[in-house]
Amino acid sequence: MNTLLSIEKRNAVLRNMAKLLDQNREEIIAINKVDLEAYNGDDISMFDRLKVNDAKVDEMIAAAQHLALQQDPVGVERFSFEHENGLKIYNRTASFGTVLIIYESRPDVTVEAAGIAFKSGNNILLKGGKESLNSNKKIVSLWHEALKMEGVSTDWITYLEFDRSETQAFLENPTRQVDLIVPRGGERLIAFVKQHAQCPVIVSGRGNNFVYVHKDADWEIAxxxxIxxxxxxxxxCNAVDKVLIDKNLKDKTAFxxxxxxxxxxxDVTILGDEQTSKLSGISPFENEAIWYQEFLDFKIVIGEVENVDAAVAKINTYSGGHSSVIVTKDEASAKGFMENVDTAAVYHNASTRFTDGGQFGLGGELAISTDKLHQRGPIGLQHLVTNKWYVYGNGQTR
Structure with missing residues (x-):
């Protein structure tokens, strides 16, 4: 593990990266086109995440620039105590050490997630998917150039060009220190990492987000x-897959x-439960297990529930623990729903699409955690740290 870089060095590298991304914009897009043309899968969400255009490069640049402006997340005092014997005790944030990010398809992760981990004082190991190999290698080469411009070792950011079996072997028996792993991708990737990893894993889990249309909902807002x-x-992962309609919603059928x-x-495919599938145009689903599924597709399920309690119970049973919404004009019902739904983000009359580090004011995100430790929801710069106790004395013994 490299010695912690000064915040001035870390910020300078990030500013260099922003400039290099802009200067190499056309080449990045051209190289990404090679990846796009080589992709032979039929997963439209994978293809969407793989694509890099001018707008995506602008987002990468903005992420690096924003990170360079943020306060140093390392060394922040969280607690202090002076012992009766004179010991001065402090708890301060500290970097994890080495963070491994395993991800599918998204070249922008190579900038945003790596940038957050780097600004937090960590060494970065990147393991991208084969579908975005050319794009990722180009972006990592820019990271190395940005590091060299400050006389900093390129070892701070390393790209692991591993296949699946090599990745499994590395997870089970790392050839270098790894303190934290962040998988970003579908459920299969996350399960694979959790099964084989020998160190803590931040789970960026499935979405499968729900909107509950309460009986006192505003139609237009709903x-x-x-939509x-x-x-x-x-x-x-913050897209909506399930809609629950209160059985007592006025003019429910018309809505x-x-x-x-x-x-x-x-062109969204609409499926329904026993009640809603009676309406023309809604096909009945075949298995209740569909309530568990994250679609990542133009597909949605509409079902009926008795009341707020039933909606909460359904969401807590089937959702991925990511985001959920109540649409209602009744503040008391909204409060009850938001306090009892067990998801990382809960909404009243707003879209789940805002569950995002940038939209939540974090300036970007490493991942959106559906675990409850050590951070839930969007993980930004200030969350990608652990802590350390600093104790100062003058010979005290116990």
């Missing part, structure tokens, strides 16, 4: 929240038909 959540970016019309305009 429609906006559902945006389902159609704005189907490859995102569902209006919702169906708007969803069908985006």
């Amino acid at each position: 429609l906006q929240v559902i 945006n959540g389902k159609t704005a970016k189907i490859s995102a 569902i038909q209006k919702l169906m019309t708007e969803l069908q305009a985006f």
Whole structure:
């Protein structure tokens, strides 16, 4: 592990990276086109995450620039205590050491996630997917150039060009120190990492997010929240997959038909439970297990529930623990829902698409954790640290 770089050095590297991304914009997009043309899968969400265009490069640049402006997350005092014997005791944030990021498809992770981990004082190991190999290698070469410009070792950021079996072998018996692993991808990737890893793993779990349309919902808000959540970016873990309609919603059938019309305009496949599938245009699903599924596709399930308690119970049973929404004009019902739903983010009258480090004011994110330790929800710069106790004395013994 390298010695902790000064915050001035870390910030300078990030500023260099932003400039290099801009200077190499056309080459990055051209190299990414090679990856896009080579991709032969039929996963439309994977393809969407793989693509790099001018807007995506702008986002990478903005992430690096923003990180360079943020306060140093390392060495922040969280607790202090003076013992009666004169010992001065402090708890301060500290870097993990070496962070391994394993991810699929998204070249922007090579900038944003690596940048957050680097600014937090960590050595970075990157293991991207084969579908984005050329894009990732180009971006890592820019990281190395940014490091060299400050006379800093390129060992701070290393790209692991491993296949699946090599990755498994490394997880089970690392050839170098690894203190934390962050898998970013689908459920299969996360399960694979958890099964084989020998150190802590931050689980960026499945979405499978729910919107509950309460009996006192505003129709327009409900429609906006559902359509945006389902159609704005189907490859995102904060997309909506399930809609629960309160059985006592006024003009319920008319609302569902209006919702169906708007969803069908985006070619969304609509499935329903026993109650909602009686409506023309909604196909009944075949198995209750569908409530567990994250779609990452133009597909949605609409079901009916008795009341707030039933909605909470359904979400807590089936959701991925990511995000959930209640649409209602009743503040008391919203409060009860938000306090009792067991997801990392809970919303009242707003889209799940905001569950994102940048949108939450974190300036970016390493991942969105659906675990409850050590950080839940979007993991930003200030969360990618552990802590250390500093104790100062003058000969005290116990």
